Amino acid sequence: MATLTLAYVVIPTFTSGLNTLSHILSVAEAHAKANGLDADAEYPSASLTEDMRPLSFQVQNATSTVRRTLARLTGTPEPVWEDKEVTLADLRARIAKAHALLKEADAAAVNARAEQTVDLPLGPTAVIKLSAQDSALKQGIPNFFFHLQTAYAILRLKGVPIGKKDYITSFLEVV
Structure with missing residues (x-):
């Protein structure tokens, strides 16, 4: 069994x-x-309620959370991605970009920065300071799951x- 490190969790x-x-x-x-049905007409713009953001936004924010969290954890500049995806193919490409960042992530760098203080923006003007580990475990992962579940x-x-099996199976596979 692997040692439980920040990189191993994130x-x-x-x-x-x-x-x-x-x-x-x-x-x-x-x-x-x-x-x-036309999948691109049905799904990317769909939302749970009128005052909630659509599926495309949920995918954009799940992947942006990966991008931002990795930047904080590695101390590298956050890549800039435009939020312009409107089709399922666009959303898949966005997911692939996030996957690529994870594959390139330096686990040693993540683990080395775990206790370093980072800035975590909260809204347009507020910033809190906390450890990189706390930013990942208390904001990054929960935010990611919020958008995935939505x-x-x-x-x-x-x-x-889709059901629970569709949601949980990938978490049971060895990555």
């Missing part, structure tokens, strides 16, 4: 979550095709036949 967790996100988008595409819920609302 990188596989994000990787598995992105795998889940990719999987549920695949199920949505197959569902749309089987039912004569994406799942949007697709369920739209009738996509």
Whole structure:
């Protein structure tokens, strides 16, 4: 069994979550095709309620959380990505970019910075200082799961036949 380090917690967790996100988008595409629906018209702009952001935003923010968290954990500049995805193919490409960041992440650098103080912006003007480890465990991972779960819920609302198995299976696979 691997030693429990910050990199061991963060990188596989994000990787598995992105795998889940990719999987549920695949199920949505197959569902749309089987039912004569235009997946790009049905899903990216769908939301749970009128005052909630759509599926495209949920994918953008899940992947942005990966990007921001890795930048904080490695002490590297955060890559700039435009939030312009409007199709499922666009969203898949966005997920692939986040996967690439995880594959390139230097575990030793993540672990070395675990106790270093980082800035965590909260809204447009507030910033709190906390350890890189706390920023990942108390903000990065919970925020990632918020957007992953919301994406799942949007697709369920739209009738996509996904369930707990679709959500959890990637977390049970060895990454």
